[in-house]
Amino acid sequence: QFSTSLNLRVIYTSPIPDIEIKTQTLPEYLLPKFEAFGNRRAIVDNETGKTYTYLEMRDAVIKLGSALHRLGYRKGDVLCMCSTNNTEYALLILACVTSGIILTTTNPSYTSAELSRHLHHSGTVGVVVIETLLPLVKETIAGDRDLQNEIKNVIVVGQAYGYRSFSSLLDDDGSLYNENLDIDPHNDVALLPYSSGTSGLPKGVMLTHMNVVSNLQQFRLLSKSVADDTSLCILPLFHCYGMIPILMGVVQEGGVLVTMPRFEPEPFLAAIEQHRVTILQMVPPIALFLAKHPMVEKYDLTSIRTPFCSAAPLASSLYNEYLNRFKSTLVQGYGMTELSPVATLDTMESSHEGTVGFLVPNTNAKIVCEETGAELGPGKIGEVCIRGPQVMKGYHKNAEATNETIRDGWLHTGDIGYVNDDGCFVITDRLKELIKYKGFQVAPAELEDLLLTHPGIMDAGVIGVPDEDSGEVPRAYVVPKPNQPLTQEDVVTFVEDNVSGYKRLRGGVEIIDEIPKSPSGKILRRILRESYAKKD
Ligand code: 4UV
Numbered sequence: 001q002f003s004t005s006l007n008l009r010v011i012y013t014s015p016i017p018d019i020e021i022k023t024q025t026l027p028e029y030l031l032p033k034f035e036a037f038g039n040r041r042a043i044v045d046n047e048t049g050k051t052y053t054y055l056e057m058r059d060a061v062i063k064l065g066s067a068l069h070r071l072g073y074r075k076g077d078v079l080c081m082c083s084t085n086n087t088e089y090a091l092l093i094l095a096c097v098t099s100g101i102i103l104t105t106t107n108p109s110y111t112s113a114e115l116s117r118h119l120h121h122s123g124t125v126g127v128v129v130i131e132t133l134l135p136l137v138k139e140t141i142a143g144d145r146d147l148q149n150e151i152k153n154v155i156v157v158g159q160a161y162g163y164r165s166f167s168s169l170l171d172d173d174g175s176l177y178n179e180n181l182d183i184d185p186h187n188d189v190a191l192l193p194y195s196s197g198t199s200g201l202p203k204g205v206m207l208t209h210m211n212v213v214s215n216l217q218q219f220r221l222l223s224k225s226v227a228d229d230t231s232l233c234i235l236p237l238f239h240c241y242g243m244i245p246i247l248m249g250v251v252q253e254g255g256v257l258v259t260m261p262r263f264e265p266e267p268f269l270a271a272i273e274q275h276r277v278t279i280l281q282m283v284p285p286i287a288l289f290l291a292k293h294p295m296v297e298k299y300d301l302t303s304i305r306t307p308f309c310s311a312a313p314l315a316s317s318l319y320n321e322y323l324n325r326f327k328s329t330l331v332q333g334y335g336m337t338e339l340s341p342v343a344t345l346d347t348m349e350s351s352h353e354g355t356v357g358f359l360v361p362n363t364n365a366k367i368v369c370e371e372t373g374a375e376l377g378p379g380k381i382g383e384v385c386i387r388g389p390q391v392m393k394g395y396h397k398n399a400e401a402t403n404e405t406i407r408d409g410w411l412h413t414g415d416i417g418y419v420n421d422d423g424c425f426v427i428t429d430r431l432k433e434l435i436k437y438k439g440f441q442v443a444p445a446e447l448e449d450l451l452l453t454h455p456g457i458m459d460a461g462v463i464g465v466p467d468e469d470s471g472e473v474p475r476a477y478v479v480p481k482p483n484q485p486l487t488q489e490d491v492v493t494f495v496e497d498n499v500s501g502y503k504r505l506r507g508g509v510e511i512i513d514e515i516p517k518s519p520s521g522k523i524l525r526r527i528l529r530e531s532y533a534k535k536d
Pocket of ligand 1: 241337338413415439
């Protein structure tokens, strides 16, 4: 659906009429639901079998909120979770958002340098960490006087001598939990996940209570998740996809969420079969595995009603292979961390090859021509801009990046696409720098900054190049310092030694004479991309 007027405005809306979204905080929105779902199962840990009903989950959330208050955490304090998926992670997310504590999250594969930047940048005052990552957290804090001063507690999921255990927080009597917290739904931040957005280094995305409360109500009208749904939470809870649509999207309906710490083929398939999973939220590499791997035939996956794929482009060939094997469409959604995260969603009935579905209600979109700024009608390709109650408050401590990204209330996504004749969105390309490796964000600016610290490198530029298994992989272009011996292997190893595994230069390294730049000094990645495409 779209409307045009004489001044050539072309604004797209959802085919679903707008809904009334009551101004509420997350505790006001979520806790009564948990109460109402009572003794239904809510979360199950696939590793340990530990299960919480909705009432037990509500009770745990209140105890955690109270225990954190007892430890001195107050509204607006930032707590950081460093963990793979488990029930504790799900409980902590819900406890923080219902206690006014801001939760920030890290990728569990972070190196100490990456974690250090995150803790500093987010203003973290407390860390919750799984036992296996405690050495990393200890090493990161021990080497840094500021972090030693800032961080009040390190709480461990598991046991570690001298550290407060997460389970001991669950022994709290709940008496300090304050349901009537003075939270301003429109201004107070609930979650602080990180994203590099359209350019530069990862930034804290300030999602307010109303951003999240709105998006939960917006996407449920299209996702049509129901109380007897079971979802396998294999995608990381540290990412917006895991925390909001997967965790909160399932529990707002009274469904069951089964947590799994990592993707391993056999246990993944066994978990779907054992728990009779009905909604399977995936990223393209998982869909690829399901569509292609012979091992899949050994398992009964017939319980899956809604196979859902998001976070990165899904190739048409893969969509069709999935369709052929499962005789079921693969529903897509499109969004970004800055959109809490959902902008568009397909339904099982309307899903088509190549589309990412309709706008969710209460959301407007425009497609803007990169050169002229004109708003484009159906079928015309331009930058996707989104307006709605799910648009983030802004980037943490970065007004400049906020003002570049949100202009006149429109969030400029940095994605290129068009709207087809049915009103469905199609994402065709990415204008922004971001690289997505298996759905994980890799910020070229971060790798470029690192490469410039190498003693033999004078200048560097990084782009993403296509890869069938992972979507995209980072590739570096480097200019050596004069008279410095520098090999491609040196560069690959240097990066490997200094970043998390998913950021490695899997797309290779090319040694060149000069990095192409605009007169203002911006790296012209388009030229690097074109030169790579010509090589093929
Ligand atoms: O910030 P981020 O890492 O956020 C995400 C959000 C995932 C979503 C989206 C809708 C849902 O319903 C849901 O459950 C989870 O990934 O990365 C944002 C960028 O990822 C690309 C695009 O470049 C975004 O700006 N991207 C996300 N979804 C798609 C996509 C898609 N379906 N097709 C192509 N690119």
